[in-house]
Amino acid sequence: MTLALVSPSARRDLEVVLGADPAPVLIAGGTDLLIAPARLPAAGIIVDLSRLAELSVIDEREGGLFVGAAVTVARLAREPLVHRLAPVLALAADDFGSVQIRNRATIGGNIANAAAAADLAPALVAAGAEAVLWTAAGGGGAEERLAVAALLARRPVPGRGRAIAGFLLPRVAAPRAAFVKLGRRQEPAIARLTLAATGPAGALALVAGAIGPAPQRLAAAEAALNAGGAGLLAALAAAVGEAIPGRASAAYKARAIRGLGADLLERLGTEALP
Amino acid sequence: MTAVGQRHPMLDGALKATGALAYAADLAIDGLVHGAVLTSPHAHARVLDLDARAALADPAVLGVFWHANMPAHRYNSAVWFEGQVAPEDETMFPATPRHIGDRVAVVVATSMAAAEAALDRIAVRYEELPPCLTPEEADRARGPVFAEDGTPTFLNPIDELDFLRGDPDAGLARAAAVVETWVTTPKTHHCAVEPHVAIALPEADGRIRVLSPNQSVHATQVVVARALGLPARDIHVVKTPIGGSFGGKAEPILEPIAAELARRLARPVRLAYDRRRTFTSTRMRASARVRIRTGFDAGGRILARETETLIDIGAYITGGNWLPGSMLQRHVRLYAIPAERYRGRAVYTNTPPTGAFRGYGSPQINAAGEIHLDIAAARMGHDPVALRLANAVGPGAIEPYSGLDVGNARLRECIAEGAAAFGWAARRAAPTGPGRLRRGVGMAAAAHINGCYPGSDEATTMTLALRPDGRVRMVSALHDLGCGSNTTLAQIAAEVLGVTPASLEIVEADTDLCGYDLGTRASRMTYAQGEATRRTALALGEAMRTAAGLVLNRGAGDLVCEGGAVRDRDGGARLGFAELARELGRAAIALPAATLTHTATANPSSHAAHFAAVTVDALTGRVRVTDYLAVHDIGRAINPMLVEGQIHGGVQIGIGMALFEDVANDPVSGRMEGRSLARYILANSLEMPPVAVRLIEAGEPTGPFGAKAVGEIATIPVAAAVVNAVNHALGSELTHLPLVPERVLAALGEG
Structure with a gap:
């Protein structure tokens, strides 16, 4: 049982080690892996990506x-x-x-x-x-x-x-953008809700994080946002209700996302509308 | 005053800032082996069998120890001195673990990595037992706490205390208004930067030496001795520098196991907990559920009060049997109340044990009482400051539970001067706002103790001795917990002896070197050890003047200690301390020394009034504390900078208790949600408001240079001040802490 650390500086060297069995563990900043030692293997290969x-x-x-x-x-x-x-x-x-x-x-x-x-x-x-x-x-x-x-x-x-x-x-001409996050404190905080919006005016994409295993594009809320913001907060609340039905946090998140939605509109320079 | 009242930096500050100070985990010890503790995954279970063969197959593993092959002497980790009678329900490795994180076994190996790795190769067969996870359920499982043969039954209550003064029924009957509230406080954790660690080494004379960051070497000695079934003289305890304690290291946890392993293996052994085990397997603040019913006259004077507390002390008693009494003691020394009924009950649950934590019951009972008082003020239409001033205790009041004088208690000044400095009247009258961000201000007052008098053994022995190099050595049971108490004592000695604080050579607690002392706890250090220091320094000064008189051919009365020297009162001859030591050596005269035992004769109150401003986000439920003022009745600040540091830290812990902190044991599984610093939310620097500190220095006659305590009281009123500000902002009556966003939004109703 040995644990090896390799620090490839060329793409070809990385590609060689990527094929190792068992699969190597890739590490860059280490902010997730190093604080959870159980996720680091006792044997095998750890690949340090910092020299590429x-x-x-x-x-x-x-x-x-x-x-x-x-x-x-x-x-x-x-x-x-x-x-x-x-x-x-x-x-x-x-x-x-x-x-x-x-x-x-x-x-x-x-x-x-x-x-x-x-x-x-x-x-x-x-x-x-x-x-x-x-x-x-x-x-x-x-x-x-x-x-x-x-x-x-x-x-x-x-x-x-x-x-x-x-x-x-992809490049977007004159992109508008906003990102808002809700945690248990300012920072560091594990996000309980995030909203990211970007795109050209009138055609922003609106994506929510932390309401499922992967980010979700919120179609109805996005339409409301692009229509000027009316109905956005209600659409966001409805989307959370659909995304995490029955979860203990669902009732709270369905209310709190209205606050995030208002923040999002403010950052985009749009007045919060009910 | 050249030393007292000065903002002197901590004597060991540079060593800490540069990383040069060696903490217990930094000590390099030849032949050191490492223990790793296997803990229970079940909230309540019986260990049927343990198979260690796979772990022992690794030659690096020296042994696996559990209840079947370790001593099973019952002990109580919260005893303070030899001979103290206490309920003993804990063993090093219980056959029936009582909480998730309870100790099941320990592996010893030649490296920490080998010991940790071996944990996974130990097969334990458990029989799961039904756990009791809430205090309400526990309160129904009643019976004697110990069977006739002394075996713990783990039935409840472990302690029940009733107190009656005057006629509360009559007071309530004639009250113009009666207000009742139910406040609950969370279990919170110390979160010291340094996790728990203990090192034990066999000594040549057959004794065991224990090195650990602890708050009392003598308490550690007694607890280790009882757990091992040895006389206390066989255990030699040395305190190491502490990376934070806040009460968390007041009780020995790893020390008994390390000592037994060192004895058994005849090798130095180190045990260290990681962050998770520090959460699940040490101590924390007990939670309290407190019902208070108060009757007021039309002017807001309290006529009578009834209080009932239910305290969840977790899996072992430790000091939990003291909590009903300590809460009562602090509850009744804040306001002058003619009629009082109190019932306090403490109960076991199958959750991690609780113990000392900054204030020892005070933050809980204060939060309950002060949140209650603000709700009463709002319901009756009184101003919270005026209501408190109408009921505050004053100097010389008699605290009704212990019957002791509260001393030069300056609670009213704290409240009144604080209200003026904070701009209370105008800020309280300002609109809280109808929109998304609601603003509010709140305040709370507090009373706390100074030491353990009239409890037994409130005594400190100190030696101060002139060294050949002219420095002054201080030997006593000194336990600086990181807050700079050694610097404070050095300032007191320096003031008396006319030297700089850096001239003091401080020897921290070592059971081979110092006399018995309770340790640094119960807000006793500055008040009790500080006075011992002042008196011992006076005696040393006398001895130095006498000795210098022999050299200078003067009477001691003609000499003073000043500016690092003994010199003529009228400014003639002068002998620096080093010169004096040299002259005495030349004349074959022993260097002056003084040893003195000081026993406290009073237990005055320290008081505080805290004022908080908050904003509450009505959409997300998030609360921010935006401004803060802490006013403290400190008697006299020996070192105002360290006092402010204590208060800033106290405010940080209190904001955590009000808004964020809760280890959150699941009421069904017992699993602790807040078992990492990612999940257990502390108020960090970004959440801290600007904290203004104002000190009332009216002098306490029995304290050194008039000083009294600040360490614990700094955190006591914080939670209530913050919660009261939130209730003001929202017009709510929130009473369940912490005020997490879910609870805040619930108070706002369907929005």
């Missing part, structure tokens, strides 16, 4: 924004390019964890950890982001691409023999 330069890239790519999987949340929150091209992601990053967690945690880790309360997940889904996955050697250096919403439906995330390389966010 390509995973720390933020650039314009394919007409949109590319964010490498090992980009820290703190960097997302302050990078001008992210603010310009994907403001909802920058806003979610700013509300994420606490200062210390933001400095260590990475965007790829937040998605791979697949927590229902993951702060960046609803923002990425609302922005229509695609994940770029690298696959184990033998795939001929193939990349797999799929929508973040579809990626989060997988178990495990991102799937056997794969690593998240980054995310591609």
Whole structure:
């Protein structure tokens, strides 16, 4: 029984180790794995992603924004390019964890950890982001691409023999964006509810987090939002009621999401309407 | 005054800030082996069998110990001194674990990792038993707490206390208004940064040395001795630096097991709990359900009060049998009430045991009483400040339970000066707002004790001795819990001896070196040990002046200790302390020393009035404390900076109790929801309001330089002040703590 740590600095080296059996555990910021030692294996391979330069890239790519999987949340929150091209992601990053967690945690880790309360997940889904996955050697250096919403439906995330390389966010002209979060205290707090909205005026996507295992696009509430906000709060409350019927927290969340909805409208510069 | 009243930094502050101070877990000890504790997954179960063969297959594993091969001497972890009679219901490893997290076995291995890994290879067969998880259910399981042969029955109540003064029925009958409330308080956890740890080493003379962060080496010695069935002299206890306690390390938990393993294996053994076990397997604050019924005259004077408390003390008694009395003692020293009826009951449940936690029952009974009083004020149309001023105790009042004088009690000044400084009248009259963010202000008053007098053994022995290098060594049962009490004592000694606090060489508690003392608890340190310090320093000063007189050919009466020297009163000859030591050595005269035992003769009240402003989000139910003022009747602040630090920390703990903190044992499974710092929500720095502190320094004649305690009272009125502010903001009568958003929204009704 041995436990090995490898720190590949080239994509090819990572792809070799991705095929190991049992599956290696990938670690970047460590903010989830290191505080839950039971989730670290006693034997096998731990792969440290911090030396793969390509995973720390933020650039314009394919007409949109590319964010490498090992980009820290703190960097997302302050990078001008992210603010310009994907403001909802920058806003979610700013509300994420606490200062210390933001400095260590990475965007790829937040998605791979697949927590229902993951702060960046609803923002990425609302922005229509695609994940770029690298696959184990033998795939001929193939990349797999799929929508973040579809990626989060997988178990495990991102799937056997794969690593998240980054995310591609489509460019939107003059995007509007807001991200709001409700926790038990300001920070750090595990989100009890999040709302992410982004898109061109009149065609925003509205996604809720922490009301199910994966972010949910709220069609009726989204329509109300795009129609000027009337009926949004009631639609949000109804959506929560449908998402988590019978849960002990359902009654509270159905009321509290009205507060989040009002915050969302305020951030978008729209008056709260009943 | 050159030292007392100064904002002197903590003497060990730099060592802590730089990480140079070695805590127990940092000590490098040759041949150290490690124990890991296996705890019960069941709230109530019988251990039928334990198979350790797979664990023992690892050569790194030195042994697996459980109830079948460990001593089963019953003990009470909350005893303080040898010979103390206490209900003994705890053993190191019970055959019938009584809560999730109760101790089932310990693995000892040559490394911590090997010990932890071996836990998974121990197969335990349990017979699950029905648990009792709520105090109401427990209160129905009545009977004698111990069988005739001394075996605990775990029936209830473990203690019941009735108190009657005057004629409450008559008072209630003629009252203009009678108000009744039911307040419940949560089980809250200390959350000290340093988890529990204990190290035990065999000594050459056959004794066992125990190193641990604890609040009393003598209490630790007695508890370990009883658990091991040894005389106390066989246990040598040394206090290590503490990374926070708040009462959580007042009771030995790992120390007895570490000591027995060191004895058995003849090796140094370390036991350390991780954060989860610190939550599930140590101690916490008992929860209380408190019904209060008060009759008022038309002017708001209290005519009579009835109080009934039901206290959930968890799986073992520890000090829980003291709680009905300690709550009563603090309840009746706040207001002058002519007729009082009190019944306090403490009951066992199959939840983790409770014990000391900053205030020992006071925060619970204060929250109940002060939330009650504000609800009464609102119902009667009285101002909360005026209602309190109409009923507040004053200097020289007699506390009716113990019959003791409360001393120079300045409660009224706390309330009145606080109300003026806070701008109470205008802020209370301001609209709370009809919209989403509601604003409110609230306040609460508090009374607390100074030490354990008239309880037994409220005595401290101290030695102060001049060293050859001119420094002054202080030896006593000193237990600085991290709040800077050693610095406070050094300031007191320094003031008397005319030196700087840094000239004191402080030897912390070690049962081989210091006389008996209760330890740092019960708000006794500054008041009792501080006075012992002052008196011992006076005696040393006398001895130094006499010795210096021999060198300088002067009478002691002509000399004073000042500026680090003994010198002529009229400013002539002068001998620095180091020079004096050198001269005495040359003349073959023993260096001056003084040893003195001080026994407290009073138990005055410390008082406080706290004022809070909050905003409540009527849509999400979230509460924020936006402004805070704490006014304290402190007698005299030896170190105002450390006093403020105590108050800031007390406010933080109290805001947690009001709004966030609850270990939340599931009433069906007994599983603790708040067993990690991710799930157990503390009020962190972002939730803290600006905290203004105002000190009333009117002097307490029996305290050192007039000082009295602040450590515990700093947290006592906080929860009520915050809850009262929320009730003001919402026009609500919330009484179940903590005020989590769900409860706040429920109070707002269907919205």
